[in-house]
Amino acid sequence: MVMTKRGLVLGATAAMLTTVAVTGAGLHLSQSQAFFRESPKELVDEVWQIINQQYVDGTFNQVDWQAVRQEYLDRSYEDKQEAYQAINQMLDQLDDPYTRFMDPEAFKNLQIDTSGELTGVGIQIALDEETDYIRVVSPIEETPAYEAGILARDLIVAIDGKSTKGMELNDAVNLIRGKPGSNVTLTIQRREQEFDYEITRARIEVHPVKARLHETRQGGEIGYIRLNQFNSNAAQEMRTAIQEFEEKSVQGYILDLRSNPGGLLQASIQISRMWIDEGKIVSTVNRQGEVDAQRAKGNALTDQPLVVLVDGGSASASEILSGALQDQERAVIVGTQTFGKGLVQSVRGLGDGSGLAVTVAKYLTPDGRDINEEGIAPDVVSEISEAEQKALQRDRTQIGTLADPQFSEALSVLKQEIAKQNNSSQVGVSQ
Structure with a gap:
């Protein structure tokens, strides 16, 4: 969100x-x-x-x-x-x-979505209009749901045996929530099969940014940054990671937004400005026309080549960031089609403590693309099998390594981008 x-x-x-x-x-x-x-x-x-x-x-x-x-x-x-x-x-x-x-x-639950301290199973869910069931947008890494094997786009067809068909989203949330240490059983439909997952609820501390150096076989180093969600700590953690990598003179970056369900819009704008030096980032349009346009401010932290990894669980703020980077030709997008949610809700508190979310606008990428229900199409398609995805979930240390097929593809693309930049620099010197 x-x-x-x-x-x-x-x-x-x-x-x-x-x-x-x-x-x-x-x-x-x-x-x-x-x-x-x-x-x-x-x-x-x-x-x-x-x-x-x-x-x-x-x-x-x-x-x-x-x-x-x-x-x-x-x-x-x-x-x-x-x-x-x-x-x-x-x-x-x-x-x-x-x-x-x-x-x-x-x-009250809505107001605490982006705090970084969570209690529950660690998934973001949505109403699925086609099936009338509840769909998983994305499991959050290092949470009970993620460790149990829940995948982005899974359908939750029952919660503790109660069918979710036609269920209100708030009712589903209340059924899944509970005290730490208690269990909830989610019946998942994946393709034509159903699976029961018994998950133990827990308190979860979410650190949105994970970063590490990756040394290539050619001896150079690239910066790998995985952003799990756009919470209130994301921008500062991203800034720190980029600055530390710049001090080490990395040759390029891989920014991993896979299974990132979104978060604070302001965080996505701030992070976009760390990569994009000039131009539009995102605009919002209501029934009267464009009401807001956010632009870069000329203070990008790096101009090194960038590849962004996305998948079907990359949503909302992830799509704002990846869409801006793609339209501004700042990055090559690798992976699979993103989730596709481009509507804007205004959230109001009402007089008795209840609240109302109203769709008031839609957001557009810098080139004016409306990605609602469409998502961001990658520049380079890189699929991952269910077996490979489960293997990465079982051993998260393999994510962002050569054992991760999509990372390997992103690394190959990044090497090409680094070579292009180096060749361009050499031509400039010879002239």
Whole structure:
């Protein structure tokens, strides 16, 4: 999930980590001025008004939104639970899984997604519109779900034996969450087979950046940086890694965004500026047109050749970064098609402690590409088999080594890019 400082959220999906954490730094939400007070109907109308003013599609996905207001305000509500139910019914008519109401508990969970301290199994999930089940966006490395063998794009068809078909995302989150040390069984459908995974919940500390030097057979060194998510620590850890590699005069970089489900938008922009010296990074467009464009600031940390690894679990902020690097011809993208989530949600706190996420815009790459449901296509396609992926999960020390087929491909591409740069430099000297 991607959040701006103003409360905009660009989700990899309409998902939250199936974990609980302390409040995440950098999460700023606009608090509603209309309070719940004694009338549940006030809350229903408040939600309607927010949608009416902010929703990305002025036709409300071909829904007569004025008629919806009349229908739901003509009702009587005995308590807030009836109001919550009515709000969900009202939003269902938009047929937009990313515009959703959150009761106070679910809203609290949303606010802690990017803190870096998690409790749960360590996966990000989404509603799958085609099957009506819950889909795994990505397992987080070094978490119980990852170690159990859960893969990006797995379908969760049952949680502790309860079918997830038609299940609300918040309900799935609440079923998967639980106390550290307790177990949850996820029934996974992968292709045509189903598997039961019994996973023990745990407290998880997520360090977003892992970096190491890789010495090539030719004697040179390249910097390998794996970014697991864009949380509040990601930009500073990335800056430190690049600066340390620059001091060691590496010849180039491999930036690994595989299975990175996203995070803070501001982190993706800051990290983009570390690699891109000039030009646009990302823009957001609402129903009135472009409302925001973020650009590089001429303070990139390196101009060395760069290869970026992506896969189907690379989503949201990962797609902003890889899309910017690709469009600005700053990097070669290697791997497989990314997840494809380019919608922007604005998250608001409501008067009774509940919350509302509203699709208010979409984001575009520097070349104006709308990647929603399309993703970023790699420049060099490099597949990995399920067996190879599982082998890497069993022994994570092999990720980013020559035992990692996609890393090997990225390294081959990087060597070509380094050679091109060296040849260009030599030509420049001879002239």
